[in-house]
Amino acid sequence: MTSQPKRMDVTLESIMDSVDLAEDIILRIAEASGFDDEERHRIGMSVREGVINAVTYGNHQNRDKKVFLTIEMNNGRLVIRILDQGDGFVLADVPDPLAEENLLKSSGRGILLMKAFMDEFAVVRGRTGGAEITLVKKLPAAN
Amino acid sequence: MSFKATARDIRGITVVDVSGRITLGEGSAMLREMVKDMTGKGQVKIVLNLGDVTYIDSSGIGELVSGFTTVKNHGGELKLLNLTKKVHDLLQITKLYTVFDVHNDESSALGSFHS
Numbered sequence: 001m002t003s004q005p006k007r008m009d010v011t012l013e014s015i016m017d018s019v020d021l022a023e024d025i026i027l028r029i030a031e032a033s034g035f036d037d038e039e040r041h042r043i044g045m046s047v048r049e050g051v052i053n054a055v056t057y058g059n060h061q062n063r064d065k066k067v068f069l070t071i072e073m074n075n076g077r078l079v080i081r082i083l084d085q086g087d088g089f090v091l092a093d094v095p096d097p098l099a100e101e102n103l104l105k106s107s108g109r110g111i112l113l114m115k116a117f118m119d120e121f122a123v124v125r126g127r128t129g130g131a132e133i134t135l136v137k138k139l140p141a142a143n
Numbered sequence: 144m145s146f147k148a149t150a151r152d153i154r155g156i157t158v159v160d161v162s163g164r165i166t167l168g169e170g171s172a173m174l175r176e177m178v179k180d181m182t183g184k185g186q187v188k189i190v191l192n193l194g195d196v197t198y199i200d201s202s203g204i205g206e207l208v209s210g211f212t213t214v215k216n217h218g219g220e221l222k223l224l225n226l227t228k229k230v231h232d233l234l235q236i237t238k239l240y241t242v243f244d245v246h247n248d249e250s251s252a253l254g255s256f257h258s
Contacts (some may be wrong), residue, residue: 016168041229048200052167098238104212106205109237114202114238 006074012051012067014059014084022051022069025140029071033078034140041061042117043078049110050082050133057086058131073139077119080135089143091123144197146170148177156182156188157252158224162195165203166257174203176211178221187219195223211243220244223250233257 010025012018026047029042059065065085072079077084097108113122120136144163151158159177164170181189189251191207207223214221222244234240248253
């Protein structure tokens with residue numbers, strides 16, 4: 001018997017406080033889902049980086065714009081989507097933080113970390129514009 | 144646990160014991176101001192003891208890099224001490240482990256400064 005998919009939708013203000021809030025929410029869900037400390041840290045940081053990007057680069061901290069956080073559990077996966085109301089971006093256009101000329105830059109490592117910490121990472125244009133990041137982590141096996 | 148830093152001088156080298164979170168907002172900003180303040184006072188031999196840093200995000204990493212560059216531009220050196228596994232892993236992923244001079248004990252960090 002397959003378990004029912006579970007879903008939570010959260011609308012966040014485009015303020016820095018939303019970063020801590022989103023991280024707190026996902027950490028609680030990750031703990032309830034049985035992830036160990038190391039995986040919870042990776043998931044929490046990934047969401048943190050995704051919301052920072054959405055608030056800062058997507059919505060430019062415009063209080064009129066929101067960040068939409070969706071957390072789903074289905075088919076053995078934790079799927080997190082972060083959608084902003086900005087202009088969207090092309091992943092290929094993001095400078096590589098590992099390139100020699102970028103190594104000493106003070107920013108630009110968020111996507112690198114999300115890719116490193118999650119099982120899957122993708123960016124698409126949101127249905128109503130903006131960028132939608134999808135982060136996926138395979139759920140731990142049931143005990 | 145919020146960001147906290149206390150500095151001590153050992154033979155002209157400033158060892159800064161950092162604890163708490165170095166993240167976007169308060170922690171990162173405080174680290175930035177601290178390094179700026181120290182370099183402004185001519186303190187350009189700096190060891191950041193990160194042994195009690197519980198969490199660092201990409202903004203915090205960015206401030207470490209900025210601090211490294213700032214101190215270097217002032218003719219000095221900024222080194223890292225006592226990385227936790229989480230911080231170590233982040234520096235590995237971002238290839239910054241090859242940029243920073245990282246030490247596991249204070250005496251080797253202190254002895255590594257060029258005169």
